[in-house]
Each structure stands twice: as C-alpha cells, then as structure tokens.
Amino acid sequence: MTSLDADTARPVAASAALFARALDVTPGGVNSPVRAFRAVGGTPRFMARGSGPYLYDVDGNEYVDLVCSWGPLILGHAHPEVVDAVQRAVSSGTSFGTPALPEVDLAAEIVARTPVEQVRLVSSGTEATMSAIRLARGFTGRDLVVKFAGCYHGHVDSLLVAAGSGVATFGIPGTPGVPQAATASTLVLPYNDVAAVTESFAFYGDQIACVITEAAAGNMGAVAPAEGFNESLSRLCREHGALFVSDEVMTGFRASRSGYWGLDGAVEGWEPDLMTFGKVMGGGFPAAAFGGRKDVMAHLAPIGPVYQAGTLSGNPIATTAGLTTLRLATDDVYARLDEVAGTIAGLVSDALTAAGAPHVVQAAGNLFSAFFVEPDEVPVVRSFDDANRQALHRFKAFFHSMLDQGVYLPPSAFEAWFVSAAHDDQAIDKMAAALPRAAAAAAAARPDEDA
Ligand SMILES: *Cc1c(COP(=O)(O)O)cnc(C)c1O
Numbered sequence: 006m007t008s009l010d011a012d013t014a015r016p017v018a019a020s021a022a023l024f025a026r027a028l029d030v031t032p033g034g035v036n037s038p039v040r041a042f043r044a045v046g047g048t049p050r051f052m053a054r055g056s057g058p059y060l061y062d063v064d065g066n067e068y069v070d071l072v073c074s075w076g077p078l079i080l081g082h083a084h085p086e087v088v089d090a091v092q093r094a095v096s097s098g099t100s101f102g103t104p105a106l107p108e109v110d111l112a113a114e115i116v117a118r119t120p121v122e123q124v125r126l127v128s129s130g131t132e133a134t135m136s137a138i139r140l141a142r143g144f145t146g147r148d149l150v151v152k153f154a155g156c157y158h159g160h161v162d163s164l165l166v167a168a169g170s171g172v173a174t175f176g177i178p179g180t181p182g183v184p185q186a187a188t189a190s191t192l193v194l195p196y197n198d199v200a201a202v203t204e205s206f207a208f209y210g211d212q213i214a215c216v217i218t219e220a221a222a223g224n225m226g227a228v229a230p231a232e233g234f235n236e237s238l239s240r241l242c243r244e245h246g247a248l249f250v251s252d253e254v255m256t257g258f259r260a261s262r263s264g265y266w267g268l269d270g271a272v273e274g275w276e277p278d279l280m281t282f283g284k285v286m287g288g289g290f291p292a293a294a295f296g297g298r299k300d301v302m303a304h305l306a307p308i309g310p311v312y313q314a315g316t317l318s319g320n321p322i323a324t325t326a327g328l329t330t331l332r333l334a335t336d337d338v339y340a341r342l343d344e345v346a347g348t349i350a351g352l353v354s355d356a357l358t359a360a361g362a363p364h365v366v367q368a369a370g371n372l373f374s375a376f377f378v379e380p381d382e383v384p385v386v387r388s389f390d391d392a393n394r395q396a397l398h399r400f401k402a403f404f405h406s407m408l409d410q411g412v413y414l415p416p417s418a419f420e421a422w423f424v425s426a427a428h429d430d431q432a433i434d435k436m437a438a439a440l441p442r443a444a445a446a447a448a449a450a451r452p453d454e455d456a
Contacts, residue, residue, distance in 0.1 A: 055082025081427025131159025155389025
C-alpha cells in the first residue's frame with residue numbers, strides 16, 4: 006500500500022494517520038467500500054473542505070474533483086445559495102417528524118420535471134429502489150424482478166446479483182448475507198440485450214413484477230442504453246402487465262433537467278411506470294425518492310396495503326438543500342455541465358491516444374468515463390462483459406498519476422466521472438495539465454505491477 010504513496014510528491018501523512026484511526030473503529034476504514042482505495046491501492050485521502058470544483062484534503066492538497074460526491078453536486082461544493090438556505094433551515098429546527106413545507110415543494114419540483122405523478126421521499130437511493138421493487142410486487146402480485154448485469158441499484162438484497170459499482174470493483178459475484186431466496190426471484194440479463202428480455206418474458210411473462218434498469222448505466226463506467234433499448238423495455242413490460250422501473254438515482258436531474266428520460270423517453274414518447282431518484286435531488290444531503298403513476302402509488306400505505314416508512318424521510322434540511330439545488334439547476338447549468346463533460350472527455354481521449362494507451366472514452370449524456378479496453382476488441386462498451394475486459398493496471402496507473410497531480414477521479418475503473426457547473430476553465434486547465442503524464446503512465450503500465 007505504501008509503495009504507491011512513496012511515489013507521490015504530495016504529503017499524505019495526515020490522511021494516513023486518520024485512515025489508521027478509521028481502520029480501528031470502522032471495517033476497512035470507510036463507510037462505503039469504494040472509498041477505501043482497495044482497487045487502486047494507496048491511502049484514501051480524507052477531505053477537509055470543498056469549494057466549487059475543488060476538494061482540499063487534511064494534508065492541505067488541492068484536487069480538481071471529478072467525483073462530485075458521486076453525482077449529487079451539480080453546482081459544485083459549498084454553493085453559497087445552498088449553504089445559506091441550509092443554514093437558515095437548520096436554525097428553524099432539524100427534524101419535525103411531521104409533514105412540512107420543503108418536502109411538498111421538493112415533491113412538486115420533481116413531479117414538474119419528470120413523468121411521475123407522485124413521489125414518496127426517502128433517505129437513500131437504496132431505500133428508493135427497494136421500495137419501488139416492493140411496490141411493483143405489491144401492485145402486480147408477482148415476484149420476479151429482471152435486472153441487468155453491471156447495473157447497480159443500491160445494496161438491496163434482491164438486486165445484489167451481478168451488480169456494478171463497488172460490487173464490480175471488488176469482483177464480488179454474489180454477497181454472503183443475502184439469502185438465496187432473495188436472489189432466486191431475480192433474473193439477471195445482459196445490459197442492452199433486448200432479445201434476452203424478450204425471451205425472459207416469453208418464459209416468465211406472467212410472473213415478472215418489474216424490469217429495473219439504470220436509465221443509462223453509470224455504475225460500470227458510463228454505458229449508454231442502445232438506441233431504443235429503454236423504449237423496448239417499456240413496451241415489453243406493458244405487453245406483459247409488468248412495471249418498468251427506471252432507476253435515475255444517478256442520472257436524475259443531472260443528465261438533463263428531466264434526467265436521462267429527458268433525453269430518450271421524452272423524445273420517443275414513452276414513460277416509465279416507476280422511477281427512482283437520489284443524489285442530485287438531495288443537494289449533498291441524504292434524500293431520495295421513488296415515484297410513478299397515481300394508480301400505482303395509491304398502493305402505498307397509508308392509502309394502500311404496501312408498507313413503507315422512514316423516521317427522517319422528507320427531512321427539512323435535506324429537502325431544503327435539494328430544492329435549492331434544483332431551483333438553481335437551470336438550462337444554463339445543464340448546458341454548462343454538457344460542455345464541461347464533453348471538453349474533459351475529449352481531452353482525456355486525446356491524451357490517451359497521444360500516449361498510445363489503448364482506451365475507449367464513452368459518454369451517456371453528461372456522464373462519461375474512460376475504459377482501458379483494446380478498441381480493436383471492444384470498440385464500444387455495451388455491457389458488463391465488455392467493461393470487464395479493461396486492463397485494470399492501466400486505470401490504476403492513470404488514477405494515481407492524476408491524484409498525484411491534483412485531480413481526484415473515482416478510485417475504480419467501474420464508475421462514471423462527474424463534473425459540475427462550477428468546473429470553470431481554470432479547473433479544466435489544471436486537469437488538462439495533468440493528463441500527458443497520467444496518460445503516459447497508463448500506456449507504460451504492466452499487469453505485473455498490479456500486485
Ligand atoms: C447511487 C445509486 C443508487 C444507490 O443510492 P444510495 O443513496 O447510495 O443508496 C441506486 N441506483 C443508482 C443508479 C445509483 O447510482
């Protein structure tokens with residue numbers, strides 16, 4: 006572990022000391038696995054502060070942040086208006102355990118931006134997908150759930166099969182602690198494979214409660230749905246009386262003001278039956294939601310029999326942060342996000358090409374990532390199998406070089422990269438300046454360094 010740190014020109018002593026303390030009191034020293042740097046090695050950086058496009062660690066190092074808290078921070082860190090709104094909300098009380106105004110305003114904003122008619126607010130994306138699945142099963146009276154390999158929907162028991170994100174990062178095939186009964190009712194199909202979905206419906210059509218998919222896959226790196234893929238899922242579900250659940254926890258209010266649906270469904274004229282949201286809608290606080298048609302949502306308690314609840318659901322601070330963020334997320338913000346994402350993706354691809362590092366840079370809306378695959382073999386990454394053909398040692402070398410030069414990338418080759426509207430030209434220039442050396446490191450990396 007320390008051999009990688011030994012190469013760094015930057016101080017890491019304070020992070021290393023905190024990590025040692027954390028390892029004593031928390032498994033792996035982290036509260037979410039990918040943060041531990043185990044896929045890339047070295048010491049996880051403990052952050053002390055964020056401002057606009059930058060993160061600052063406890064050793065005083067500055068980083069251009071290309072993670073943005075894994076998606077939520079589309080306005081950048083510590084946006085003054087969000088901070089101000091939160092401070093005012095906090096001074097009026099942190100939680101009431103009763104209905105309150107900001108949760109109604111946030112629900113109305115979500116309903117206005119998306120095809121859902123109603124939402125129920127929860128505290129994490131995991132709760133949102135878990136509750137959406139329960140509702141789909143309760144509504145249809147069926148048990149089977151179809152999901153796609155490489156898609157991650159939070160750590161819901163029945164969805165932790167062939168999952169992306171941390172599950173992919175650590176190559177965990179299934180997860181001990183999840184009973185077989187929980188996954189026995191999950192059908193895992195290859196992403197972007199309509200024929201496989203059609204076949205599954207032919208066999209199990211009257212048993213399938215729902216198909217759940219990421220609106221665009223972002224948890225195996227950025228993999229856009231093939232033309233018409235989501236539309237086909239929507240149609241097949243309708244034909245067989247199943248519900249189509251579009252998980253927009255990552256893409257919602259980021260890929261466009263209406264999420265990824267704004268880029269495909271809104272144009273093609275179809276709507277998911279249920280949608281899940283999180284990340285951006287919490288403005289950096291724990292808030293998430295699931296929503297859909299009123300006749301489906303009417304099956305939820307207290308008006309229907311499907312139970313779902315949460316002590317801090319609709320929390321006034323989280324909903325204030327989310328609402329303020331969404332109100333500031335104007336068309337200009339989305340235009341800037343697209344521009345920044347396109348610029349950075351182009352710069353990364355150019356640098357890797359110039360250095361002779363085999364790669365494919367892909368985008369799904371303004372989500373993007375670099376895959377270290379051989380473009381002759383995998384010209385486009387369309388599935389988890391494709392994503393798994395990456396030369397992980399190249400990513401590792403690239404990641405550490407960027408980190409050492411002050412650019413914070415996701416510490417895994419199976420994650421999308423995120424930008425914010427606060428990423429100004431100066432931040433982009435700093436990122437660009439780091440690329441040649443990092444690209445050369447990726448090109449020179451050898452698998453046997455992967456110990
Ligand atoms: C992040 C994510 C989740 C889980 O959200 P948490 O808030 O981490 O529980 C679910 N689905 C998708 C698509 C995500 O990206």
